Amino acid sequence: MRADARRNLDKILDAAADVIAERGVNAPMELIARRAGVGVGTLYRRFPDRGALIAAIGDHYVHSLAAALDSAVQGAPDAWTGLYDFVVWAGDPGRGALATALADVPEETFTDRAEFAGARREWLERLDELVRQAQAEGALRLDVGTDDIVALLGLFACHPAGLPAHIAARPERFLRLMLDGMRASAATPAD
Amino acid sequence: MRADARRNLDKILDAAADVIAERGVNAPMELIARRAGVGVGTLYRRFPDRGALIAAIGDHYVHSLAAALDSAVQGAPDAWTGLYDFVVWAGDPGRGALATALADVPEETFTDRAEFAGARREWLERLDELVRQAQAEGALRLDVGTDDIVALLGLFACHPAGLPAHIAARPERFLRLMLDGMRASAATPAD
Amino acid sequence: MRADARRNLDKILDAAADVIAERGVNAPMELIARRAGVGVGTLYRRFPDRGALIAAIGDHYVHSLAAALDSAVQGAPDAWTGLYDFVVWAGDPGRGALATALADVPEETFTDRAEFAGARREWLERLDELVRQAQAEGALRLDVGTDDIVALLGLFACHPAGLPAHIAARPERFLRLMLDGMRASAATPAD
């Protein structure tokens, strides 16, 4: 029965992520339940309200970012390349819809959940480390911080109306443009 | 009652822009009406449905962009500076909320209105001209197009959750970073 | 100015009859006004409320019935034929929509207006006379009354969904069928 329950929970999370990507954070709970193949009652038993459900999805999302960061780092010859690869992965339009929907959610929805906040902090620390390495390599501007990378990702992944066609077609091209501005060689005096 | 009506219409547009910036495109019509100090009926008399109201606001928004572009061009010593000034103006966080809300709206809402489409095209043409001049000056990468500028603005202005604090505090810093990536001197081979 | 006013009033009545035939007794007042080419204000000046407008239309309708009755009587060789011709005229599907709409209106709307009640009574008296003549001629059953003719007309003209196609195509055929049942020769003992 434990396995069943777990399976149900996964079905709900998957369905919720899909539906929320399609219809936004305010998608009907009933639609999510139906998509997951359960009754609304079951949904509400697992997640006492919409906030809890959203937080669970956000949690899952952050964990996937962390995993992608690790994997990018391991597969890359140097920190800058790892950073670039990660940014491109995270910027994939396929992931954008969910990110956009989540971005719409009030901060507290997430930060009130200790476990989520922890996962997030941990991920940021690893990214920070990568940023420092890229700077040590002389590849990344010294006046650029982890915050800026996060901001770039946030902007790129979370465009409410979806990315313009020419960007969505070749997202890495645009991201390279933006990252080029962060290269040490591009440095321009900040006013 | 011509004057009264005109005054009311202005009040409605102002209120709608505010409310939509605060609560998104789906903000209650009644709230907009109340904020404008009129009854819902009046709102609906002027704008037969939500789409019409949104389109009117969008129209106003595009016109303000066009005006800002002109003014940036006239006040700048060269095309690159004009472009930079315009991007910074348009990226001002104070304008972002409305832009975000508008970005949420299906394309047709605007393109179905001929007058709006015209204003938009005209604005894009002027921006395009500026882009070419900046390239002729040798300041802007040749592999960057007007589309990319528009995309950058779109990303920057339209972040659903609002910009991160450190960006909002100094938006021009981040925009310069991004624009630096578009400078001729930053060119990196596009893969 | 008197002529103008009269013309306006006629335009309103015509427009109202049309609109009410199309959309029923609850058609928007504004639609009626626009169709008549006047403002709602003007409409309300002439007819303080919807009831007054409806009554005026009903009045007009009754007068047209009376005129048709006269004309049928004068053009027919005998009372039975006159009755038949009148019934066919009044049953013309083209007139049905308005009649249906009017039939929907509470009785008081009309009977409260003395002038209307008078016109109606007068018309009924003339019809009654015709009925008696047809009976005297031996053509009409003696157990049939003016009421029955009126009822037949009411049923026929006022079908909410419009007449079935095969009836509307040849209304006089069906009316003859019904009138045949009222012929003296068709008499069947009323149970």
Added chain:
Amino acid sequence: MRADARRNLDKILDAAADVIAERGVNAPMELIARRAGVGVGTLYRRFPDRGALIAAIGDHYVHSLAAALDSAVQGAPDAWTGLYDFVVWAGDPGRGALATALADVPEETFTDRAEFAGARREWLERLDELVRQAQAEGALRLDVGTDDIVALLGLFACHPAGLPAHIAARPERFLRLMLDGMRASAATPAD
């Protein structure tokens, strides 16, 4: 909760038939819900829109007509009498209000529902058979068809303002008058 739901559904259908008979097809959904003792939500859960509700009522109505036809046929000595009895049953003023309201509904509301269309066709076939028998008996005119019977019923049952008092008091008298016109013995040359 199966039993409860079923009970509620019945209450809704009963209430809807009553309310619609009283106030027409456009009666407020909320009124229907309240009359049934349920919330609007429940009403909409069962019938996604007004059309669905109306169709359900219409369906019930047609089935009751079919049952009445069978029962009239079985209780009558000959086809003509069966036809007469059925027409009188169906013309009962007590049933008229609902019929009137339903007649107001656009054809598609019903014909789009396969099951309803089937019930209707079946009923018409049985009526057609009865008509032919009555003609074979020499009682019914040969130039009268099933359509005409249906039309007579439609006219009689569906008078928007309700039947005139003298008809409502003795509906079978008037119907006999009309049916007399359809008797073989009443035949008059159709023009």
Added chain:
DNA sequence: CATGAATGAGGTTTCATTCAT
């Protein structure tokens, strides 16, 4: 436990009617 029925608040839109110009 899971289910899905029921509730009702909330948002949208329409129109009758009044009244300032």
Added chain:
DNA sequence: GATGAATGAAACCTCATTCAT
């Protein structure tokens, strides 16, 4: 007088959430 702008009540429908089965 004529106009049409403004108002607000009323109807529609959708969903979040609770709870009986």
